[in-house]
Structure formats: structure tokens, C-alpha cells
Amino acid sequence: MLNQYYYRELLKHVNILENGAILLGENISVDGHGGRRIRVVTHAHSDHVNQLSDSVRESEIILATPVTIEMIELLGYVGRSLRTLFKMKAKALEYNQVFSTGVEKVTLLPADHIVGSAQVMVEYKGYRLGYTGDFKLTKKTAVMKNLDVLVIEATYGNPTHRRPFKDSVPGILYELVNYGLSYYGQVFIYGYHGKVQEAMKILREKGVSEPFVLTEKIYEITKALEKYGFRIANVFKEGPGRRFERSVVFKHMMSASRRRLDGSALHIVLSGWEFREPFRRVDDYTYLVALSDHSDFDDLVQYVETAKPGLVVVDASRNGDPQGLASSLREKGYCTVTLPGDQESQIEEYCL
Structure with a gap:
């Protein structure tokens, strides 16, 4: 069992803000505006383009798959006054292509949620930090392994949210x-x-x-x-x-x-x-x-069991049942915290 000092050290490099921004490493903000140099958008659904206009104004680069960048424009997530600036700052990143910030290495991986959706892996100071975004666990979805921290969605995190059919x-x-x-x-x-x-x-x-x-x-x-x-x-x-x-x-x-x-x-x-x-x-x-583009509860747990991360962070900034998923993962022996939330008390209580 890894010690609490290790978990506290990991959480210095990962956080989730109330507005849904997933902060990874030193320069990366995903699916929400976090005042970072780099804004990553995992896919073109409204709850993952939070405050994109602010990021267009303040961030240096907007990273997304080519499909997501096109859908952002078509769906009008960036106002007319910022479209030119968005085009200047938007950088299309193909799956498995590595983008370097000089401090981090960022890779987008298939998520099979909607067309163009991606997971995000960040390598930073020897740590491997991953965020699933919204995903459906299929053969097309890459499972990020050997992660120090896995940030996972919890849309269907309630143990009753199963679809055996x-x-x-x-x-x-x-x-x-x-x-x-x-x-x-x-x-x-x-x-x-x-x-x-x-x-x-x-x-x-x-x-x-x-x-x-x-x-x-x-x-x-x-x-x-x-x-x-x-x-x-x-x-x-x-x-x-x-x-x-x-x-x-x-x-x-x-x-x-x-x-x-x-x-x-x-x-x-x-x-x-x-x-x-x-x-x-x-x-x-x-x-x-019941055609869903999200993983159900069983698939969320299966993803974690396959990935075997050092620390699991459940995204509690969006709809779903983060507490239900976190509780189930703790029962299986995973050090699991929900963010936003009190990191220190959760580490002390759940990561013995």
C-alpha cells in the first residue's frame, strides 16, 4: 500500500475547480477555464466547453481533436467576436500525438463517447496523470495504464446505474x-x-x-x-x-x-x-x-480495475453520483478522493 505522503504529493499536481476545470500538471486546464496556459477540450458538449471564451482570451493554446475543433465552431460555442482569435489559438491534436508545453507532455487518446471525443494523459515531473473525460468503454476506448493519478467521470457512478442489456x-x-x-x-x-x-x-x-x-x-x-x-x-x-x-x-x-x-x-x-x-x-x-454514450457503473469500475492507477480522483463537478462511485472503489481497495472536496481529510480517512 502506498503511503499518505505519496498521495498528498500527487494531489499537488491534480485538482478540480467548481466550474468543472480539471487541472493537470502546471500548465494544463481541461474542460473548464482554469487560468492556465493550455486549455484542452475533450469533446463538444456544453458541460465540457465551460467558459471557453475566457480561455480563448487568456490561454495561449486551445487543444482538441480536429473533429472537436470543427464542432466547437459549428455549434457556436465561441462568439463571433472571438472566432478569429479562436482559430489562431486552436491546435488540432490527433489521437496518440504528443504535444509538449516544455514542462508537460500532453497526449489525447480515444474515448468513444461522441465523434472526436478524447481522454487526456499528461506526463509531468515523472508523474503520469490521466483524465477520462466522458467515455464509453468499448474496444475503441484506450484504457490508460501505469498512471499515478486517474481522474474519472461519474455520470453513471451510482451502483444502480447498470445496463446489462x-x-x-x-x-x-x-x-x-x-x-x-x-x-x-x-x-x-x-x-x-x-x-x-x-x-x-x-x-x-x-x-x-x-x-x-x-x-x-x-x-x-x-x-x-x-x-x-x-x-x-x-x-x-x-x-x-x-x-x-x-x-x-x-x-x-x-x-x-x-x-x-x-x-x-x-x-x-x-x-x-x-x-x-x-x-x-x-x-x-x-x-x-436506452442508447447511451456514457459508461454505466460496471464499466466505470472495470476501467479502474484494468488501469490500476495509484490514486483515483472522481470528478464531482458535474452531474452524476461521484460519492457512490468513490465509495464502491474504496471498498475494492483503491485510494479514492472526490474533487472538488477536502483533499486532506479524504486522504487521512480513505488512503491508509
Whole structure:
């Protein structure tokens, strides 16, 4: 068992601020503004681009994968007045490519959360510090090993947040879409950016060939992703008079509450917050499908057990159950703290 002095030393190089900024090493702030030289963005979801405008003004470099940088621009996370400055400071970093600050070495690794999402590994003064960001544990996700500190998300950190059925969800989505196309001719699918593209890919791979009709923003993002190898055939931008005999229409989740329940179409809402069953009927014309882009509780624990880090830090600055995950990891013998929080008392109590 490593001693408490070692853990205290590690926590001098890792912290999490209330605004969600993950501080690694001396110069790195990830997924939140931390007043550091380098701002890293793991992916283009709103809770991970916190105060990006402040970072554009104050940081020297904004690091992200090429896909994430493009999505940041398309989704308007940087205001018009800062777009030129963002383009000057944004540096695209491919997976497994090393960026040196002169003090740290930064590497982005695949996370399989949404298109372009990444984990962050920082090598600093002989220490290896890793942050998962949001991730889904699949064969595409790199597990960071030999870390002194692992910072891990806790979106589904509650031990009840298990999806034993998760491998069956893509097939269920395909069957529901086929049913909707056969019975109604039109299917509406609602989800967040990134997740709707995942659904498109699943359906095309399983043989759905009907036209995909996309809202303007979803269309822009989907077409922009083509240069990075994400190609979906037979897609069209939504517009007046555009109607196919059979089609699948993709809309942002915010549109789901305005869906028309008049029997003219089947509606499918993609949600990660479903743990009892892979899908359920919401009303006569709507199904909720448990397609998640996050790891469930079992996958979070499996990641830690595979990585075997010296110290685990659970991110308590975002939604989820960090205390539930931390408690479960402590029971398995891992020195685990939640941040933001009282580092000293947690080390004394949990890292004997």
C-alpha cells in the first residue's frame, strides 16, 4: 500500500475547480477555464466547453481533436467576436500525438463517447496523470495504464446505474425503426449532437437504406464530419416540400417535447437515463430507447480495475453520483478522493 505522503504529493499536481476545470500538471486546464496556459477540450458538449471564451482570451493554446475543433465552431460555442482569435489559438491534436508545453507532455487518446471525443494523459515531473473525460468503454476506448493519478467521470457512478442489456440496444433501435418505416413510413429520432450521428451509423450498418432527413444544424455537422471519415450516405437537409415516401428524420433532443402525436409517424427518443429495460413505450406513437454514450457503473469500475492507477480522483463537478462511485472503489481497495472536496481529510480517512 502506498503511503499518505505519496498521495498528498500527487494531489499537488491534480485538482478540480467548481466550474468543472480539471487541472493537470502546471500548465494544463481541461474542460473548464482554469487560468492556465493550455486549455484542452475533450469533446463538444456544453458541460465540457465551460467558459471557453475566457480561455480563448487568456490561454495561449486551445487543444482538441480536429473533429472537436470543427464542432466547437459549428455549434457556436465561441462568439463571433472571438472566432478569429479562436482559430489562431486552436491546435488540432490527433489521437496518440504528443504535444509538449516544455514542462508537460500532453497526449489525447480515444474515448468513444461522441465523434472526436478524447481522454487526456499528461506526463509531468515523472508523474503520469490521466483524465477520462466522458467515455464509453468499448474496444475503441484506450484504457490508460501505469498512471499515478486517474481522474474519472461519474455520470453513471451510482451502483444502480447498470445496463446489462446495453449490447442489445443497437439491434432494438434497428427493429423499432424498421417497424416504424413499415407501419407509418416516417420515423423521427431525437437525440443530442454526437448521439444522433451514432444512431445514423448504427442504422446504416444494420441495413436501413431509406433517406435520412436532418435539421440544418445536424446536417452541417454530419457533412463536416465527412472529411474525418464519418460518411453517411443518402442524407438530406430538412426543407419545405421535402417529403419521401419512407424516411428517417433526425432532430435535436430539444424538439422531442414538440413532436406531433397524430399517427403520421413513429417517434424514438434516445436517452441514457434508462436502466430497467432497453426500451419502453412512452405513448401510442413514442418509444424511448436506452442508447447511451456514457459508461454505466460496471464499466466505470472495470476501467479502474484494468488501469490500476495509484490514486483515483472522481470528478464531482458535474452531474452524476461521484460519492457512490468513490465509495464502491474504496471498498475494492483503491485510494479514492472526490474533487472538488477536502483533499486532506479524504486522504487521512480513505488512503491508509
